[in-house]
């Protein structure tokens with residue numbers, strides 16, 4: 001009877017030790033994945049053209065950019081979006097952002113800017129100034145047909161949460 005009790009105690013001790021060991025392993029593997037460097041990742045999800053100002057010309061370029069942030073409670077970054085025309089002419093817009101959110105969508109309209117034939121590129125850039133500096137960029141190239149003699153004088157960027 002006493003021998004059985006010793007065996008039972010041994011099994012109990014092993015179980016306790018095992019669960020403690022695995023418990024510690026769970027904690028340490030959790031800390032392994034803990035992030036230490038705040039980052040921002042951009043993805044240009046849309047780039048197209050249309051008559052967005054209703055002037056009768058489909059010469060307004062629209063872009064949408066997803067921004068995903070991680071590893072901080074508050075983020076401070078500069079966002080810049082640039083539309084480059086086939087000739088190399090470019091239009092850009094930039095914003096300073098201070099947010100607690102981890103996901104933002106930037107929508108930009110470049111009015112009267114599809115004025116040449118050929119490939120257009122939307123390039124998004126972000127410089128994160130939280131916990132050091134982190135830079136990320138993404139771009140999308142597309143080809144709006146035709147073009148007319150517009151001026152490309154204005155752009156507007158909005159942020160969606």
Ligand SMILES: [Ca+2]
Pocket residue numbers: 050051052053054055056057058059060112
């Ligand atoms: Ca237009």
